[in-house]
Amino acid sequence: xxxxxxxxxxxxxxxxxxxxxxxxxxxxxxxxxxxxxxxxxxxxxxxxxxxxxxxxxxxxxxxxxxxxxxxxxxxxxxxxxxxxxxxxxxxxxxxxxxxxxxxxxxxxxxxxxxxxxxxxxxxxxxxxxxxxxxxxxxxxxxxxxxxxxxxxxxxxxxxxxxxxxxxxxxxxxxxxxxxxxxxxxxxxxxxxxxxxxxxxxxxxxxxxxxxxxxxxxxxxxxxxxxxxxxxxxxxxxxxxxxxxxxxxxxxxxxxxxxxxxxxxxxxxxxxxxxxxxxxxxxxxxxxxxxxxxxxxxxxxxxxxxxxxxxxxxxxxxxxxxxxxxxxxxxxxxxxxxxxxxxxxxx
Numbered sequence: 001x002x003x004x005x006x007x008x009x010x011x012x013x014x015x016x017x018x019x020x021x022x023x024x025x026x027x028x029x030x031x032x033x034x035x036x037x038x039x040x041x042x043x044x045x046x047x048x049x050x051x052x053x054x055x056x057x058x059x060x061x062x063x064x065x066x067x068x069x070x071x072x073x074x075x076x077x078x079x080x081x082x083x084x085x086x087x088x089x090x091x092x093x094x095x096x097x098x099x100x101x102x103x104x105x106x107x108x109x110x111x112x113x114x115x116x117x118x119x120x121x122x123x124x125x126x127x128x129x130x131x132x133x134x135x136x137x138x139x140x141x142x143x144x145x146x147x148x149x150x151x152x153x154x155x156x157x158x159x160x161x162x163x164x165x166x167x168x169x170x171x172x173x174x175x176x177x178x179x180x181x182x183x184x185x186x187x188x189x190x191x192x193x194x195x196x197x198x199x200x201x202x203x204x205x206x207x208x209x210x211x212x213x214x215x216x217x218x219x220x221x222x223x224x225x226x227x228x229x230x231x232x233x234x235x236x237x238x239x240x241x242x243x244x245x246x247x248x249x250x251x252x253x254x255x256x257x258x259x260x261x262x263x264x265x266x267x268x269x270x271x272x273x274x275x276x277x278x279x280x281x282x283x284x285x286x287x288x289x290x291x292x293x294x295x296x297x298x299x300x301x302x303x304x305x306x307x308x309x310x311x312x313x314x315x316x317x318x319x320x321x322x323x324x325x326x327x328x329x330x331x332x333x334x335x336x337x338x339x340x341x342x343x344x345x346x
Contacts, residue, residue, distance in 0.1 A: 001033065001060065001113055001114055001136050001156075001157075002033075002157065002200055002202075002222045002223050004060070005031060005032060005033055005223065006031030006032075006328075007030070007031040007032050007324060007327075007328040007331075008032075008213065008217060008221075008222065008223035008224060008331075009027070009031075009032035009033070009213065009223065009224060009226065009324055009327055009328065010032060010033045010035065010202055010223050010224065010225040010226070011023065011024065011027040011032060011033065011034045011035050011225070011226065011227070011230060011320075012035065012165075012167075012204060012225045012226060012227025012228075012230075013035040013036065013037035013038075013039075013062075013063075013064030013116065013118075013227075014037055014167065014227050014230075014231070014236075014307075015037035015038070015039030015040055015041075015064075015066070016037075016039070016040060016307075017237045017238065017239060018037075018227075018230075018231055018236045018237050018238045018242075019035070019036055019037035019236075019237065020049075020235060020236060020237045021036065021049050021052040021053040021055075021056055022056065022235040023230060023233060023235040023236050023237075023320055024036050024053050024056075024057075024061050025053050025056035025057035025059070025061070026233075026235050026319065026320035026321045026324075027230070027320055027321070027324055028057050028059035028060060028061045029057050029059055029321060030320070030321040030322075030324035030325055031324065031325075031328065032324050033060065033061065033062060033113075033114065033223075034053075034057075034059075034061040034062070035061065035062040035063065035064050035114075035116065036049055036050065036053060036061065036062070036063045036064070037064050038063050038064055038065050038066070038098075038103055039064070039065075039066045039098060039118075040098065041099070042099050042102070043099050043102035043103045043105070043106045046063070046103060046106060047106055047110070050063065050106075050110065050112065060112075060113035060114070061112060061113060061114075062112055062113055062114030062115065062116055062138070063107060063112050063114075063115055063116070064115075064116045064117070064118060065098070065100065065103055065104075065107075065115065065116070065117050065118070066098045066100075066117075066118055066119050067100070067117050067118065067119045067120030067121065067122065067172075068097035068098060068100045068120070069119065069120065069174075069281065069282075071095035071283070072095070072260070072278075072279070072280040072281075072283055074093070074283075076278055076279075076280055077093065077260065077278045077280035077283060077284055080274075080276075080277055080278050080280075080284070081093060081284070081287050083274075084274065084287075084288070084291075088288075088290075088291035088294075088303065089290050089291060089294070090287045090288065090290060090291065091286055091287050091288070091289045091290045092286060092287065093280075093283040093284065093286055093287040094282075094283060094286050095282065095283055096282065098282075104126060104129065104130075107130065107133065107135065108129050108130065108132075108133040109133075111130075111133040111134045111135045112135060113135065113136065114135060114136045114137075114138055114157075115130050115135045115136070115137055115138070116137075116138035116139070116140065116159060117137070117138070117139050117140065118140040118168070118170045119140075119168070119170060119171075119172070119261075120172045121139050121146070121149050121150045121153050121155070121172060122137065122139075122153060123153060124152075124153045124154055127153050127154040127155065128154065131154070136156040136157065137154065137155050137156055137157075138155065138156060138157040138158070138159055138202070139153075139155040139157075139158060139159065140159040140161050140170035140204075141158050141159065141160060141161070141170065141193070142160075142161050142169060142170055142171050142183060142184065142189065143171075143184065143189070144192050144193065144196045144197075146171070146172050147160075147193050147196065147197050147199070148196070148197065149172070150199075151197050151198075151199050155199065156199070156200075157199060157200045157201070157202060157222070158193055158197065158199045158200070158201050158202070159201075159202045159204055159225060160186065160189045160190050160193050160201050160202065160203050160204060160205075160221070161186075161189075161204045161205055162183075162184060162185045162186025162187070162188070162189050162190075162203070162204065162205030162206060163182065163183035163184060163185050163186070163205065163264075164185060164186055164205040164206025164264075164309055164310040164311070165186070165204055165205035165206065165227070165264060165309050166227060166228045166252070166263075166264050166265065166307045166308040166309035166310075166312065167227065167263055167264065167265075167307040167309075168259070168261050168262070168263040168307075169183065169254070169261070169262045169263065169264075171262070174261050174262055174279050174281065175279065176278070176279050179254075179262070183254075185205070185206075186203050186204065186205035186206055186207070186216065187203075187215070187216070187219060190203050190216060190219050190220060190221055191219060191220070194219075194220035194221075200222040201220065201221050201222060202221060202222060202223045202224070202225050203216035203219075203221035203223075203224050203225065204224070204225035204226075204227075205309060205310075206309050206310045206311050207224045207225070207226050207229070207309075207311070208226065208228065208229045208309070208311035208312075208314040208315065209311075209314060209327070209330060210326070210327050210328070210329065210330020210331040210332075210333065210334050211330065211331075211334040212224070212311070213226075213327060213330075213331040213334075214331045214334035214335045214338065215334075217331070217335065218335070218338060226327075227309065228246070228308050228309040228311065228312050228315055229311075229314065229315050229316075229323070229327075230315075230320055230323065231243065231246055231308070231312075231315055232246055232247075232315045232316060232317045233317070233318065233319060233320040233323060234317070234319055234320075235319070235320045236320070239296045239304070240296075240299065241295070241296055241299045241300065241301050241304060241306075242296075242301075242304070242306050242307075244299075244301075245266055245301050245306050245308075246266075246306075246308060246312045246313070246315045247313055247315070248266075248313070249313055250266045250267055250268075251266075251267050252264050252265060252266055252267065252308055252309070252310050252312065253265065253266075253267045253271055255271045255274075255275075255277065256277040256278065256279060256281075256284070257270055257271050257273075257274035257275075257277040258270070258271075258284070258285070258288050258292065258305040259281055259282070259284055259285035259288070259305070260277065260278065260279060260280035260281040260282065260283055260284030260285060261279065261281035261282075261285070262279075263305070263307060264307065264308070264309065264310075265305050265306045265307045265308055266301075266306035266308050266312070268301055268302045268303070268304075268306060269302035269303070270302060270303050270304075291303055292304050292305060
């Protein structure tokens with residue numbers, strides 16, 4: 001699939017609103033690979049979005065699934081939610097598997113070019129089912145260990161998610177005891193993966209310009225995956241409060257406060273007020289859904305998850321297709337400039 005792209009640009013799947021058929025189609029039509037985010041959708045709703053995307057483009061596109069985890073005992077997060085509820089209304093904390101089996105069945109019956117998986121690795125049997133349907137399987141990884149698991153399961157491509165990336169970390173197991181260790185940056189992870197595996201690698205995290213795309217290509221990536229860079233495009237379903245916050249020079253932080261899983265977003269009061277949120281995903285995600293919806297409706301940036309990568313201020317309001325074309329041209333220019341630089345023999 002990667003060899004067939006006119007430009008090595010992959011749209012990151014952004015669940016919870018920003019991902020739309022219009023955005024997916026625009027990126028694919030411009031020569032990149034668009035992705036639909038299936039996270040938080042039921043299989044029938046995903047089917048409708050796939051159908052709509054096919055109405056908009058005949059170009060290949062992908063669908064991203066969330067691998068199911070395991071439920072967290074309520075006593076592990078009850079005190080945290082009681083603390084939050086003293087200030088905000090909450091919903092019901094619940095576990096689900098994000099309709100995993102039904103979505104796999106949909107994608108084997110109505111296959112797309114690529115199925116990518118985040119938060120874990122599908123089994124070898126599940127990968128084989130998707131292969132038999134004609135889909136490539138990509139797996140998001142954050143370490144060499146995860147990459148080896150994905151390769152053994154039969155994954156075709158590894159998506160190397162660096163620490164700079166916005167949104168949820170794609171780690172297979174989200175353990176609070178690992179928080180003391182610095183997550184690998186995009187460039188460091190890319191180098192480690194290309195040295196340790198024979199799978200093509202798509203680099204993700206903090207990539208917002210043609211120069212950054214050129215950098216990861218030079219380091220061995222087969223393509224670059226961009227998400228935050230597309231959040232301000234007209235085709236994206238980004239909430240107004242989120243869209244307006246992106247150009248502001250505010251630091252990002254990793255937090256579990258909104259969802260119970262580590263994610264990178266713009267620093268705001270809710271994140272700062274809840275630095276010790278427990279690991280409990282998706283239970284906390286569902287519990288905080290009403291407060292986040294209310295904050296979006298009110299335009300309150302201090303009580304909503306403003307997921308964003310570290311280069312968020314570089315996001316532009318260009319139409320998605322135009323952005324792909326500009327990024328492609330800038331990538332070519334950056335690569336030519338790099339090659340033209342004189343390197344003295346040592």
